[in-house]
Amino acid sequence: MQNFEYLKPTTIEQAVAVLYREGEHAKALSGGTDLIVQLREGRRSAKYVLDVKKIPDLSQLTLNNDGSLIIGAAIPCHQIYGNAAIAASFPGLMDSFTLIGGTAIQGRASVGGNLCTASPAGDSIPSLIAHRAVCVIAGTGGWREVPVEAFCTAPGRNGLQRGELLVSLRIPAQPAHSGGAYLRFIPRNEMDIAVASAGVTVTLDGNTITNARVAIGAVAPTPLLVIEASAALIGNSTSDTSAINACAVAAQAAAKPITDMRGTVEQRVHLVGVMVKRALAIAIERANR
Amino acid sequence: MSKKIQVSTTINGEPVEFLCESNQSLLEVLRDGLNMTGSKEGCNNGNCGACSVLMDGRLVNSCLVLGAECEDTKITTIEGIAPKEGLHPLQQKFLEHAALQCGICTPGFIVAAKALLDTNPHPTEHEVRYWLAGNLCRCTGYDKIIRAVLDTAGVSS
Ligand code: FES
Numbered sequence: 001m002q003n004f005e006y007l008k009p010t011t012i013e014q015a016v017a018v019l020y021r022e023g024e025h026a027k028a029l030s031g032g033t034d035l036i037v038q039l040r041e042g043r044r045s046a047k048y049v050l051d052v053k054k055i056p057d058l059s060q061l062t063l064n065n066d067g068s069l070i071i072g073a074a075i076p077c078h079q080i081y082g083n084a085a086i087a088a089s090f091p092g093l094m095d096s097f098t099l100i101g102g103t104a105i106q107g108r109a110s111v112g113g114n115l116c117t118a119s120p121a122g123d124s125i126p127s128l129i130a131h132r133a134v135c136v137i138a139g140t141g142g143w144r145e146v147p148v149e150a151f152c153t154a155p156g157r158n159g160l161q162r163g164e165l166l167v168s169l170r171i172p173a174q175p176a177h178s179g180g181a182y183l184r185f186i187p188r189n190e191m192d193i194a195v196a197s198a199g200v201t202v203t204l205d206g207n208t209i210t211n212a213r214v215a216i217g218a219v220a221p222t223p224l225l226v227i228e229a230s231a232a233l234i235g236n237s238t239s240d241t242s243a244i245n246a247c248a249v250a251a252q253a254a255a256k257p258i259t260d261m262r263g264t265v266e267q268r269v270h271l272v273g274v275m276v277k278r279a280l281a282i283a284i285e286r287a288n289r
Numbered sequence: 290m291s292k293k294i295q296v297s298t299t300i301n302g303e304p305v306e307f308l309c310e311s312n313q314s315l316l317e318v319l320r321d322g323l324n325m326t327g328s329k330e331g332c333n334n335g336n337c338g339a340c341s342v343l344m345d346g347r348l349v350n351s352c353l354v355l356g357a358e359c360e361d362t363k364i365t366t367i368e369g370i371a372p373k374e375g376l377h378p379l380q381q382k383f384l385e386h387a388a389l390q391c392g393i394c395t396p397g398f399i400v401a402a403k404a405l406l407d408t409n410p411h412p413t414e415h416e417v418r419y420w421l422a423g424n425l426c427r428c429t430g431y432d433k434i435i436r437a438v439l440d441t442a443g444v445s446s
Pocket residue numbers: 329330331332333334335336337338339340341350351352353
């Protein structure tokens with residue numbers, strides 16, 4: 001592996017000072033399941049690797065009394081789904097966190113890292129978007145917040161500026177009678193990269209969908225929030241098949257996939273509609289519990 | 290650059306101090322520095338699980354952990370699985386079920402299966418297959434491995 005200096009900052013101030021001073025030459029390390037591979041294979045380079053796991057704000061995991069959730073950017077997946085109260089409150093997020101890699105990867109891989117890697121197929125991203133998650137970012141000039149749907153800017157690129165560090169993800173409380181779900185299509189049963197994916201949340205009043213968020217993955221340069229797909233559902237009944245079809249068609253219209261070794265444009269457009277419908281059905285079922 | 294980092298850990302219950310380069314993985318430290326060659330390098334990128342070890346009781350790929358990240362952690366490797374005399378029950382069942390051929394994947398499977406049975410002593414077949422999805426075997430076709438793990442857990446398959 002290329003040589004670099006390993007630093008272990010214990011405060012946000014220390015970390016952002018190095019990130020600002022070194023710019024592209026400094027990389028934040030949380031679980032390392034992407035970064036170490038990229039450094040080893042020469043796909044990224046670093047003079048400084050900042051292990052951010054000792055910074056308290058990045059290692060917090062808090063389910064607040066009001067039902068909102070804070071996930072420190074360096075918290076590994078297993079710690080989140082291993083927390084029974086959090087898992088019960090956010091089953092749609094758990095769909096994602098239990099799918100990222102296999103057991104050993106989930107022992108290290110952080111949700112913050114999955115987001116910063118900004119893969120079009122990143123499994124945490126559509127469900128974070130569907131759950132209205134917000135990125136809490138620290139920089140030399142202060143703090144700012146960015147909704148997750150605006151964080152990824154291109155494949156492998158995110159909106160962090162020089163000297164900025166993703167500190168945590170803030171997920172608002174889910175209103176009563178809400179449910180979420182994430183589904184992806186892969187040719188294997190486990191441990192693969194999504195060919196198309198969908199994250200959905202809904203809020204119900206009886207059988208009426210009063211609010212909805214539909215996000216799709218692996219079908220565009222970044223995961224997408226599809227406002228039109230969400231709008232097609234709002235105000236309609238959970239059994240209104242024409243509304244559900246309109247939602248899926250809107251998601252398909254927003255998809256701008258490529259053909260690669262995992263799938264063709266046609267297949268991905270088809271699949272994303274299927275994923276949206278199926279995830280929606282699970283989200284509705286969970287909202288009814 | 291390249292100043293060595295001193296790291297204090299506990300490996301298989303023994304306190305261990307080692308010096309490593311900042312860019313050395315735990316797998317390299319174990320194999321090349323500490324002569325513990327039971328953990329294998331298959332892919333070196335997190336896909337195969339041959340390098341599986343436990344870090345503070347949690348299953349991880351040692352090829353994706355830096356040696357420097359191991360400060361104050363407890364590591365268990367395949368060398369720490371068997372009792373002083375004889376075999377760990379998983380090792381015994383792997384032999385009985387012929388759950389290995391070339392054996393390269395076996396240390397990883399044993400460590401990963403131990404991590405499962407430590408937290409879930411009576412898993413279903415589905416749980417075993419799901420848990421071990423990150424461990425690849427090019428020889429056995431997996432069924433014998435799954436049966437060996439289920440048999441160790443006293444679950445009939
Ligand atoms: S060598 Fe570590 S996962 Fe393959």
